[in-house]
Amino acid sequence: MPVYEYEHLGEPCRSGRIFEQRQSLAEKALSRCPHCRGVVRKVISRTHVNTPKTDSELRDLGFTKLVRRDEGVYENVTARSRDSRYMIRGKPETIPDIKKTISD
Numbered sequence: 001m002p003v004y005e006y007e008h009l010g011e012p013c014r015s016g017r018i019f020e021q022r023q024s025l026a027e028k029a030l031s032r033c034p035h036c037r038g039v040v041r042k043v044i045s046r047t048h049v050n051t052p053k054t055d056s057e058l059r060d061l062g063f064t065k066l067v068r069r070d071e072g073v074y075e076n077v078t079a080r081s082r083d084s085r086y087m088i089r090g091k092p093e094t095i096p097d098i099k100k101t102i103s104d
């Protein structure tokens, strides 16, 4: 049976804020902690999260991927239009501006 993670939405009990619960696939998700009856929600398991594979997927998720091209030279293969395509060691102006990338 798979193990699911649940998170207390209120005060955690002795099972911890996040606890694991073994359940069959047919069982419905818990809405209450089996220990304290507090309200819980299911946590999306890390193992079910798809790993982004392509450079454009990484870029869309806000990652920056650098590929070493030469001694001290890295190509930013996830460069956005306003980013420099290459990062050169010792030239800080070539580093992607994270503040512009992350808006929130």
Ligand SMILES: [Zn+2]
Binding pocket: 008, 012, 013, 014, 015, 033, 034, 035, 036, 037, 038
């Ligand atoms: Zn509890």
